[in-house]
Amino acid sequence: xxxxxxxxxxxxxxxxxxxxxxxxxxxxxxxxxxxxxxxxxxxxxxxxxxxxxxxxxxxxxxxxxxxxxxxxxxxxxxxxxxxxxxxxxxxxxxxxxxxxxxxxxxxxxxxxxxxxxxxxxxxxxxxxxxxxxxxxxxxxxxxxxxxxxxxxxxxxxxxxxxxxxxxxxxxxxxxxxxxxxxxxxxxxxxxxxxxxxxxxxxxxxxxxxxxxxxxxxxxxxxxxxxxxxxxxxxxxxxxxxxxxxxxxxxxxxxxxxxxxxxxxxxxxxxxxxxxxxxxxxxxxxxxxxxxxxxxxxxxxxxxxxxxxxxx
Amino acid sequence: xxxxxxxxxxxxxxxxxxxxxxxxxxxxxxxxxxxxxxxxxxxxxxxxxxxxxxxxxxxxxxxxxxxxxxxxxxxxxxxxxxxxxxxxxxxxxxxxxxxxxxxxxxxxxxxxxxxxxxxxxxxxxxxxxxxxxxxxxxxxxxxxxxxxxxxxxxxxxxxxxxxxxxxxxxxxxxxxxxxxxxxxxxxxxxxxxxxxxxxxxxxxxxxxxxxxxxxxxxxxxxxxxxxxxxxxxxxxxxxxxxxxxxxxxxxxxxxxxxxxxxxxxxxxxxxxxxxxxxxxxxxxxxxxxxxxxxxxxxxxxxxxxxxxxxxxxxxxxxxxxxxxxxxxxxxxxxxxxxxxxxxxxxxxxxxxxxxxxxxxxxxxxxxxxxxxxxxxxxxxxxxxxxxxxxxxxxxxxxxxxxxxxxxx
Amino acid sequence: xxxxxxxxxxxxxxxxxxxxxxxxxxxxxxxxxxxxxxxxxxxxxxxxxxxxxxxxxxxxxxxxxxxxxxxxxxxxxxxxxxxxxxxxxxxxxxxxxxxxxxxxxxxxxxxxxxxxxxxxxxxxxxxxxxxxxxxxxxxxxxxxxxxxxxxxxxxxxxxxxxxxxxxxxxxxxxxxxxxxxxxxxxx
Numbered sequence: 001x002x003x004x005x006x007x008x009x010x011x012x013x014x015x016x017x018x019x020x021x022x023x024x025x026x027x028x029x030x031x032x033x034x035x036x037x038x039x040x041x042x043x044x045x046x047x048x049x050x051x052x053x054x055x056x057x058x059x060x061x062x063x064x065x066x067x068x069x070x071x072x073x074x075x076x077x078x079x080x081x082x083x084x085x086x087x088x089x090x091x092x093x094x095x096x097x098x099x100x101x102x103x104x105x106x107x108x109x110x111x112x113x114x115x116x117x118x119x120x121x122x123x124x125x126x127x128x129x130x131x132x133x134x135x136x137x138x139x140x141x142x143x144x145x146x147x148x149x150x151x152x153x154x155x156x157x158x159x160x161x162x163x164x165x166x167x168x169x170x171x172x173x174x175x176x177x178x179x180x181x182x183x184x185x186x187x188x189x190x191x192x193x194x195x196x197x198x199x200x201x202x203x204x205x206x207x208x209x210x211x212x213x214x215x216x217x218x219x220x221x222x223x224x225x226x227x228x229x230x231x232x233x234x235x236x237x238x239x240x241x242x243x244x245x246x247x248x249x250x251x252x253x254x255x256x257x258x259x260x261x262x263x264x265x266x267x268x269x270x271x272x273x274x275x276x277x278x279x280x281x282x283x284x285x286x287x288x289x290x291x292x293x294x295x296x297x298x299x300x301x302x303x304x305x306x307x308x309x310x311x
Numbered sequence: 312x313x314x315x316x317x318x319x320x321x322x323x324x325x326x327x328x329x330x331x332x333x334x335x336x337x338x339x340x341x342x343x344x345x346x347x348x349x350x351x352x353x354x355x356x357x358x359x360x361x362x363x364x365x366x367x368x369x370x371x372x373x374x375x376x377x378x379x380x381x382x383x384x385x386x387x388x389x390x391x392x393x394x395x396x397x398x399x400x401x402x403x404x405x406x407x408x409x410x411x412x413x414x415x416x417x418x419x420x421x422x423x424x425x426x427x428x429x430x431x432x433x434x435x436x437x438x439x440x441x442x443x444x445x446x447x448x449x450x451x452x453x454x455x456x457x458x459x460x461x462x463x464x465x466x467x468x469x470x471x472x473x474x475x476x477x478x479x480x481x482x483x484x485x486x487x488x489x490x491x492x493x494x495x496x497x498x499x500x501x502x503x504x505x506x507x508x509x510x511x512x513x514x515x516x517x518x519x520x521x522x523x524x525x526x527x528x529x530x531x532x533x534x535x536x537x538x539x540x541x542x543x544x545x546x547x548x549x550x551x552x553x554x555x556x557x558x559x560x561x562x563x564x565x566x567x568x569x570x571x572x573x574x575x576x577x578x579x580x581x582x583x584x585x586x587x588x589x590x591x592x593x594x595x596x597x598x599x600x601x602x603x604x605x606x607x608x609x610x611x612x613x614x615x616x617x618x619x620x621x622x623x624x625x626x627x628x629x630x631x632x633x634x635x636x637x638x639x640x641x642x643x644x645x646x647x648x649x650x651x652x653x654x655x656x657x658x659x660x661x662x663x664x665x666x667x668x669x670x671x672x673x674x675x676x677x678x679x680x681x682x683x684x685x686x687x688x689x690x691x692x693x694x695x696x697x698x699x700x701x702x703x704x705x706x707x708x709x710x711x712x713x714x715x716x717x718x719x
Numbered sequence: 720x721x722x723x724x725x726x727x728x729x730x731x732x733x734x735x736x737x738x739x740x741x742x743x744x745x746x747x748x749x750x751x752x753x754x755x756x757x758x759x760x761x762x763x764x765x766x767x768x769x770x771x772x773x774x775x776x777x778x779x780x781x782x783x784x785x786x787x788x789x790x791x792x793x794x795x796x797x798x799x800x801x802x803x804x805x806x807x808x809x810x811x812x813x814x815x816x817x818x819x820x821x822x823x824x825x826x827x828x829x830x831x832x833x834x835x836x837x838x839x840x841x842x843x844x845x846x847x848x849x850x851x852x853x854x855x856x857x858x859x860x861x862x863x864x865x866x867x868x869x870x871x872x873x874x875x876x877x878x879x880x881x882x883x884x885x886x887x888x889x890x891x892x893x894x895x896x897x898x899x900x901x902x903x904x905x906x
Contacts, residue, residue, distance in 0.1 A: 037592040039599050044324075051325035055362070058322050058637050060386040060421065062359045064348025066501045071747060102770045102845075109778035116754070116785035123747070128523055128797060129357070138789060149881065162771070199589075199628075205532040207587050207701040210356035217386045240426060269715040277629050280698055281901035290904050307537055505798065513899050515880045635901045694899065 004091040004165030006099035015087055015097060018259075022233040022266060023226060024049050029270050037274060054224075056177075057254025061217040064125050072124025076220045079227025082217045086110045091165050093247040093255030097226040098262055103164035108149060114194045114231065115141050116205065117213060121224065125215045133211025137203040139281035140193055143288025144200070148190030150296035154183035154303045155242045164238075175245040179306070184297040186292050191235030191269065195228050198273035202281050212291040217242055236265040315414065323411050326352045328404075329361035329385070331378045331528050333368030333557050334535030337576055340367050342397035345602060346404055356530045363407045365400075366393040366532075371558030374535065377527060381662060387424075388417040491655035509543060513694050518543040527555045531583045531705065538688070538704070545697045548699075552685040575605040577668035578616065580708040584661050589631055589703045590626075593619065597668075604672050612672045620665050633658040637695055637703035647687045653707065657699075660706035667708075724765055733759035744802060746791040756785030771845040 031045035063069070089096065089103035100106055116139070122134015156162045158180070159170035167176075177184045193200040196212075204211040216224055240246060240261045247254025328347050332340045343365060347354065355361035360382050368392065370378050382391055385598035390410035391404040410416060506519040525538040535557070542547035568576070578601035596619050604612035623629060634656055641654040650665050688707070692700040739752040762854065789871070796833035841847040853860050886896040896906070 003408045034591070034595075037595040038348065039595070039760070040348060048325060048351075054318050058318070059362070060388075062384075062386050066503070068745060068747060071751060088905070100770060100774070102774045105771065105778060109774055109781060112778055112782045116781060117788065119785060120747075120751075123792065128521065128542075135545070192552035202588075202698075205587075205589065205698075206356045207698055209529055210360060213360075214357040215359050218715050223408070240579060247794075267837045274592050277593075277626070277632055279628070279632055280589075282696075283632065284898050286904045288903035288906065290906070307591065631903075635895070696900065699900070 003163060003169065004078045004096040004099055005094050007095045007097065009097065012097060014134060015092075016084065019084065019087060019090075019230055019233060022262065023229045024235075025263070026229050026233060026266050026270050027052075029267060030273065031272065033274055043310045053222060056222040057222075058220055061218040061220055062215055064127055064215055067126040071120050073220060075117045075120030075122075075124055075272045076216060076224040076227070078120075079114065080223055082110045082113045082231050083222045083227060083230035083234040084118065084232070086238060089164055090234070090237045091168060091241055091246065091258070093253060093258050094165075095255070096165060099163070099165065102162045104152055104162045104167070104242075108118075108152055111148065111190070111194050111231075111235075112145070115145070118196065121216070122203070127213040127215050129208045129210065130212050132208050133203040133205075133214070136208075136281045137196065137212065139285055140200055140202065143281070143285040144190050144193040144292070147186045147288055147292035147296045148193075150293065150300055151183040151186035151190065152242070154180045154296075154300050157300065157307050160307070164241050165246075168241035168248075171245045171248065173248075175243065175248075177243040180243070180299055180303055182295050183303070184239070186299075187243065188269065189292065191232065191239070192272065195232040195235065197228065197232055197269065199276040199279045200284070201273075201278050205278055220284075232269055233262070233266055236269060237262045239265055316412070319412050319414065323362075323408055324351060326350075326362045326407075326411065327355040327360055328352055328365050329381065329528070331356055331364060331366050331370055331374070331381060332534035333370055333374060334533075334554050336368035336534065338572060339394065339397045339400070340534060341579065341601070341605065342390050343367050343394060343400045346400045350404065354530065359386060361385050362389055362390045362411060363404075364389070365403060365407070366391070367400075369395060369557055373556040373558075374527060375558065377555070381528060387421050389420070403638070424681045493556055511548070511654045512543045513546050513548065516544070518546075520548075531586045531701075533704070535602075536685075537702075538554065538692070540692070540700075542697070547692050547695055547697070547700055550692045550700075552688040554685070570671070571604055571607055574612070574668065574671035575601050577664065577671045577708075578604060578612070580662075580705070581616075581619070581664050584664060584702070584705040584708075586655075587701050588629060588657070588661070590629060593622065593626075593629075596622075600668075600672075609672060609674070613669070615674055616665065616669045620669065622660075623661065623665060630658055632707075633661060633702070637691075637699045637706065639691065642694040647690060648684075649687065657702045657706045660708070664706070722766055726763060728762050729759045729766075732756075733763070741807060743805060746795055746804075747788050749793055750784050750788040753787075754780055757784070768840075769848070772848070774870060 007048075014114055027049035028046045031048045035045045086107055088098045089100050089106050117135045118141075119135045122130045122132075122137065123143075125131070157165045157177050158176065159167040161167060161170070192198050202211075204213055208214070213221060213224055240258055244261050244265070247257045249257040252260070328343075330340065330343055330472065332343075343580075344354065347365075358364075364378065364383070364385060366378055382389075388411055390407040392407045392410075392550060394400045394403040399580050404666070417488065486680050504653075506521050509516045509520045510517055516551050521542045523542050525542055527535045527537050535555045536552065537555050538550055538552045540547045576598055581596040582594050582601060585597055596615060600612045600615035600619065603609075622639060636657045638656045639654050641651060644651060646656040691707075692703060695703060733756045736752045736756040740749045740756070743749050743752060756859050757780035761773050761780060763773075764776055765773035767773070849857075883891060886898060887893050889899075895901070
């Protein structure tokens with residue numbers, strides 16, 4: 001099988017609902033893990049995302065003096081839009097909202113948009129701590145973006161196509177993650193980084209009073225936090241056709257397998273936050289350029305050699 | 312009121328509390344934190360994140376003014392409560408819940424907050440003398456749609472978390488420089504002058520200079536410590552530290568800390584450093600140990616701290632992150648009058664803090680660490696960026712801790 | 720029909736945001752208005768079935784405008800406040816040149832006798848476009864990119880304020896190197 005079937009745009013609300021459910025699940029999982037680490041009661045953690053959402057919706061919005069209001073708000077709200085646009089090219093089993101034949105490049109364009117959005121959220125507030133957070137994000141971004149781009153190149157080289165559905169179908173029984181593990185790891189690093197999650201959460205750390213989100217409250221904060229988790233989910237969902245074989249697997253239909261794999265990867269990424277400390281951008285910059293980038297390039301070389309040889 | 316009340320009650324379950332603690336109020340502050348955690352609430356990292364402002368200890372004088380400004384910065388619905396002793400904390404939190412659930416009170420509060428008085432240097436705005444109308448457009452200040460739901464208010468400053476030049480109403484602004492553009496040289500949008508550049512930067516860049524005040528209310532920061540820094544970018548080039556004033560009457564002398572409290576303080580320092588070092592789970596374990604030792608469960612605490620020490624030793628990432636950060640050479644430490652075990656990097660000091668906590672819990676070490684003057688702190692943070700400076704302050708632990716009654 | 724509507728909307732958006740670039744009071748807004756204009760053009764290219772070229776244009780423009788905004792803030796000190804500013808230089812000459820160029824290109828597009836298509840478009844448009852543009856020089860073009868990246872990096876290293884000798888001492892033997900802040904891999 002090759003390529004995915006594009007369904008009509010009327011299915012978009014379903015995609016939004018699925019994204020919302022996964023975001024809720026990710027938030028709940030994070031809450032459960034936090035509660036377990038803190039030794040507090042876990043049960044309430046499942047409903048906590050709803051409580052937090054209601055609290056944020058009731059809260060009034062903060063306005064700072066001389067802030068660039070439209071750009072600031074676009075920065076926060078745009079994360080959710082970028083995540084949805086990423087999902088537009090991600091197939092659910094055999095179906096996809098947009099059968100763009102350069103889906104990988106579209107995904108890349110959307111994760112580049114995150115650069116602009118997080119920086120705008122930091123700079124637009126006209127306040128010290130968000131500004132420091134925004135520039136920390138830029139420092140991180142300089143480190144992870146190129147390796148991510150090269151990691152995204154590896155599966156298309158193997159499948160001879162930039163179409164996400166074709167890449168998913170071309171994996172057969174040997175998934176890409178098996179023979180291009182470096183690309184998968186670098187890709188996951190990129191997903192964590194553009195969701196400002198886990199070891200890459202320096203832009204929102206408490207040592208700068210919450211950083212980029214220090215002056216966000218109410219619905220703006222909800223959109224920002226929801227956008228971060230949505231990017232994490234969208235990145236994990238995109239890894240499924242790229243590295244984890246798409247919808248392939250015994251017994252269950254393709255869309256079920258896609259959901260299962262996405263859920264598994266989201267759980268791993270959420271859990272990684274507990275295992276790895278938040279790393280400072282000045283440390284990660286060298287790692288990105290001197291370790292991740294050469295590794296991604298070597299991986300691409302290996303994949304290219306195999307692709308030409310097999311052909 | 313069914314749905315609104317239901318939603319309000321659900322929202323209150325996820326409350327975040329901003330704690331304004333006077334210096335030297337360790338016992339009360341920790342009691343407050345434990346009660347907050349027990350309710351499933353969390354601490355806020357900034358006033359925009361907070362629903363409740365909890366004043367711990369005697370918050371008067373300059374700290375009282377800071378608390379007032381922070382109170383202004385809380386978006387609604389909000390509640391302000393105070394607890395001067397540890398026993399008053401549960402009642403204060405209950406009162407906060409009642410205030411948050413009181414819809415009429417919150418509606419009045421929202422209605423009474425219009426655009427606050429900018430005052431001082433208006434920078435070109437015309438203020439009508441007899442304008443009592445809150446909704447009037449004050450020059451460059453905007454109002455969003457002013458219905459009760461989401462009436463915005465101008466966030467005048469961020470308490471003392473990031474304080475611009477003291478002459479203004481606490482406005483802060485991003486760094487800017489005039490460059491070579493043909494712009495009006497006296498530009499002061501909204502009354503805040505633009506920052507100037509400076510040549511004597513650590514890295515030889517021409518960065519803008521911004522005076523910022525860190526503290527007295529910051530997450531994972533010694534309560535009541537104020538560090539006035541001059542930032543070039545995010546590198547500190549000038550710093551001076553002091554304790555904030557809490558009014559003229561120091562109040563009753565707090566009782567001498569017992570050994571459990573000493574051990575608890577040591578654990579608390581580990582909590583702060585691990586939290587700033589970016590390992591919230593480690594911080595949670597240290598917090599559990601602190602709570603155990605404060606409850607006089609010495610054996611549990613000993614086990615937990617020992618386990619934590621193991622994990623810290625095993626964690627390569629933590630070591631990589633903290634190694635060679637905020638290094639103090641032995642000669643510099645000697646020159647500044649610091650004890651020799653403060654030399655080294657943040658990882659060494661983290662281990663030292665954990666070992667000290669372990670020995671205090673074990674009751675084998677009765678050594679008091681002598682307090683260190685704050686002028687030393689001012690020298691130590693020079694040339695560090697904000698993250699490293701925060702780690703340094705946290706890793707110095709006891710001498711800067713609240714066991715020091717050095718404030719005015 | 721739908722394609723026509725989308726085209727006209729995108730075209731108007733591109734022109735309107737381009738005008739906004741010169742009208743707004745803040746460099747950051749000007750930069751992002753420009754970004755929006757370029758993205759609209761990229762999406763129009765998508766309508767021409769040039770998927771790769773269109774999406775790459777969107778990607779590049781988003782990245783470039785994000786970086787340009789950062790440089791604006793760095794060099795010209797833009798704070799978020801809106802300060803009235805005039806960002807144009809020698810605008811009369813520029814307007815004249817722009818008007819003449821528009822008339823030439825627009826007139827050309829409308830009045831030239833475009834040839835009719837012979838045959839059908841190839842199955843893989845992007846590959847065909849690539850072949851037509853680069854053809855036998857494909858290897859040279861591919862080798863160009865790493866050379867350009869290496870040149871950029873080399874230029875930055877050469878322009879750097881601190882060299883190896885500042886870091887490692889005159890005999891290049893000081894370990895650890897003297898840096899104000901350490902990097903991550905211990906070099």
